Amino acid sequence: MTQHPLTPTEKVEQWLASFSETLQTDSPEQAADHFEEGGFWRDLVSMTWNIKTLEGRDEIRSMLATMAKARQPHNWQVSEEATEQNGVLEAWITFETDDAFGKGQLRLRDGKAWTLLTTMQELRDFPEKRKHLRPKGAQHGASKSRKTWLEARQEEERELGYGKQPYCVVIGGGQGGIGLAARLRQLDVPTIVIERNPRPGDSWRNRYKSLCLHDPVWYDHMPYIPFPEHWPVFCPKDKVGDWLEMYTKIMELNYWSSTECTGARFDEDRQEWIVNVVRDGEKVTLRPKQLVLATGMSGIPNIPNIPGMDSFEGEQHHSSKHPGGEAYKGKKCIVLGSNNSAHDICAALWENDADVTMIQRSSTHIIKSDTLMDLALGGLYSEQAVENGITTEKADLTFASLPYRIMPEFHKPVYEQAQEQDADFYNRLRKAGFMLDFGDDGSGLFMKYLRRGSGYYIDVGASELVAQGEIKLNSGVTIERINPRSVTLTDGTELPADLIVYATGFGSMNGWAARIISQEVADKVGKCWGMGSDTTKDPGPWEGELRNMWKPTQQQALWFHGGNLHQSRHYSLYLALQLKARMEGLETPVYGLQTVHHLS
Numbered sequence: 378m379t380q381h382p383l384t385p386t387e388k389v390e391q392w393l394a395s396f397s398e399t400l401q402t403d404s405p406e407q408a409a410d411h412f413e414e415g416g417f418w419r420d421l422v423s424m425t426w427n428i429k430t431l432e433g434r435d436e437i438r439s440m441l442a443t444m445a446k447a448r449q450p451h452n453w454q455v456s457e458e459a460t461e462q463n464g465v466l467e468a469w470i471t472f473e474t475d476d477a478f479g480k481g482q483l484r485l486r487d488g489k490a491w492t493l494l495t496t497m498q499e500l501r502d503f504p505e506k507r508k509h510l511r512p513k514g515a516q517h518g519a520s521k522s523r524k525t526w527l528e529a530r531q532e533e534e535r536e537l538g539y540g541k542q543p544y545c546v547v548i549g550g551g552q553g554g555i556g557l558a559a560r561l562r563q564l565d566v567p568t569i570v571i572e573r574n575p576r577p578g579d580s581w582r583n584r585y586k587s588l589c590l591h592d593p594v595w596y597d598h599m600p601y602i603p604f605p606e607h608w609p610v611f612c613p614k615d616k617v618g619d620w621l622e623m624y625t626k627i628m629e630l631n632y633w634s635s636t637e638c639t640g641a642r643f644d645e646d647r648q649e650w651i652v653n654v655v656r657d658g659e660k661v662t663l664r665p666k667q668l669v670l671a672t673g674m675s676g677i678p679n680i681p682n683i684p685g686m687d688s689f690e691g692e693q694h695h696s697s698k699h700p701g702g703e704a705y706k707g708k709k710c711i712v713l714g715s716n717n718s719a720h721d722i723c724a725a726l727w728e729n730d731a732d733v734t735m736i737q738r739s740s741t742h743i744i745k746s747d748t749l750m751d752l753a754l755g756g757l758y759s760e761q762a763v764e765n766g767i768t769t770e771k772a773d774l775t776f777a778s779l780p781y782r783i784m785p786e787f788h789k790p791v792y793e794q795a796q797e798q799d800a801d802f803y804n805r806l807r808k809a810g811f812m813l814d815f816g817d818d819g820s821g822l823f824m825k826y827l828r829r830g831s832g833y834y835i836d837v838g839a840s841e842l843v844a845q846g847e848i849k850l851n852s853g854v855t856i857e858r859i860n861p862r863s864v865t866l867t868d869g870t871e872l873p874a875d876l877i878v879y880a881t882g883f884g885s886m887n888g889w890a891a892r893i894i895s896q897e898v899a900d901k902v903g904k905c906w907g908m909g910s911d912t913t914k915d916p917g918p919w920e921g922e923l924r925n926m927w928k929p930t931q932q933q934a935l936w937f938h939g940g941n942l943h944q945s946r947h948y949s950l951y952l953a954l955q956l957k958a959r960m961e962g963l964e965t966p967v968y969g970l971q972t973v974h975h976l977s
């Protein structure tokens with residue numbers, strides 16, 4: 378009898394069966410031998426109660442030796458037909474641990490795992506109440522203590538934070554805080570979101586007038602309620618604001634707007650936070666068990682200290698305070714910086730007939746928005762991807778399945794192709810004196826974003842103005858001195874100025890911990906974001922995951938949440954599950970808690 382060659386799915390099933398069998402033995406760590414010597418296991422909470430990438434068999438072996446018996450991973454299944462391309466088998470999988478259900482993705486080469494992604498999706502005993510478990514809404518029958526939905530909701534709003542303490546307080550009600558609170562709501566974790574602005578969505582409304590999302594709609598959905606099919610590809614910022622306001626109401630969030638958090642400290646004796654807030658002018662003290670800072674990566678402005686700033690007779694402000702171009706018709710405007718905000722602001726000033734000069738201090742990565750869509754995002758996040766059956770969840774998991782160590786290798790060809798395709802565009806920019814880069818290693822936009830959260834512009838038109846000289850450019854210099862009516866650059870050039878905009882970026886999120894909690898706690902948790910790639914603004918050593926984001930920190934019960942819409946959507950699930958598990962008293966031993974290498 379001739380045996381048919383194994384299908385990709387059968388090959389994966391064989392691997393999973395053998396892997397699973399080894400995991401159930403007395404030496405589960407030997408399952409590491411199912412990986413290539415340098416293979417990767419990226420785990421989002423399911424095995425490690427952490428966000429962790431294990432690199433190479435030794436690290437995988439150590440993790441399994443510590444965690445496998447407690448986590449009891451089992452029931453590994455292929456969830457849809459596996460594929461094979463260029464010698465790499467790729468498969469979507471499901472699995473279980475003692476307390477949770479998981480999903481994952483596996484890549485096999487020559488019978489060994491090259492990459493394995495495991496993610497926790499749902500706690501076994503605490504599923505979200507949706508689909509078959511959705512609430513009934515109406516109470517059929519007769520009851521003398523009947524409360525309508527509205528009465529119950531109003532009572533909750535009156536009580537929470539006063540008669541009853543929330544389990545979790547989220548400081549910051551931008552899209553990050555809102556999305557996380559929605560997930561916590563679905564998991565029945567009593568939560569209050571503290572937001573100093575009057576309305577949900579104001580953090581977008583308050584940004585400069587011309588801003589539209591730089592990322593396309595398919596990348597930007599919030600959890601649970603995707604944007605409708607008619608939603609614009611690049612949503613204007615005020616429309617995002619309105620969506621968030623609607624979302625906050627529909628998802629029934631306990632959202633305290635016009636409320637400022639003035640301070641917080643961890644009460645070691647009672648193992649809870651004391652969070653001081655001022656709500657509509659009234660002081661309130663909250664005592665949650667968990668505190669999340671969702672205060673934004675773009676929150677603490679970096680403003681350089683330039684001699685003569687005090688003497689300037691014109692107007693000067695950080696990009697986050699820029700009102701828009703209207704007021705500056707005919708004015709001499711200097712924009713310090715050359716990343717996204719700088720370009721958007723320069724273009725809006727130009728559209729309003731201002732005389733605009735961009736000061737470029739160091740090189741910038743530019744990628745045309747259309748090119749980015751075509752070459753980088755379109756496969757996962759586009760109408761075509763939707764038609765190909767790639768759901769948002771699948772796209773997010775695919776994105777997450779690539780360990781950061783090897784991600785640059787996947788991105789480099791994209792940016793090589795972009796340089797080829799848009800060679801004329803790049804040449805014209807260079808000719809105008811613009812200093813370009815594609816990341817320290819040519820890996821482009823997303824790696825820059827992950828490593829340093831800055832250093833790029835997704836071109837939606839301003840680059841053409843720079844190339845044509847409509848936006849004037851002084852590059853390779855900075856402002857050395859500010860005079861009452863001009864700026865002097867480091868090469869001695871003096872430029873007249875009525876307005877100076879500092880498009881100089883934002884500080885690390887642990888600056889929020891310093892402001893709200895203490896410098897000691899900020900230092901204890903260390904720098905947020907970046908992964909130790911030893912590239913510009915992301916100093917080594919290699920850490921392999923974003924510092925402090927969505928995972929346990931060195932400060933007990935303190936968490937950081939944020940990132941772009943895609944990251945907030947995806948990683949809020951894992952943060953919410955970590956918080957829920959703690960609330961329910963599950964064992965949550967953290968494997969490989971990050972050590973602190975940098976303070977900010």
Ligand SMILES: Cc1cc2nc3c(=O)[nH]c(=O)nc-3n(C[C@H](O)[C@H](O)[C@H](O)COP(=O)(O)OP(=O)(O)OC[C@H]3O[C@@H](n4cnc5c(N)ncnc54)[C@H](O)[C@@H]3O)c2cc1C
Pocket residue numbers: 548549550551552553554555571572573574579580581584588589590591592636637638639671672673674675676717718893938939940941942943
């Ligand atoms: C110009 C610009 C363009 C961007 N474009 C995109 C894009 O196209 N796509 C994308 O995904 N991301 C984009 N981003 C990144 C953007 O910052 C985030 O996506 C988003 O705003 C982050 O949401 P967040 O909730 O983490 O932070 P934020 O929106 O910054 O919200 C933080 C909130 O915390 C509140 N807060 C801070 N301190 C306190 C306190 N003590 N008490 C009470 N409230 C407090 C603030 O008022 C604020 O509302 C852009 C950022 C900028 C600056």
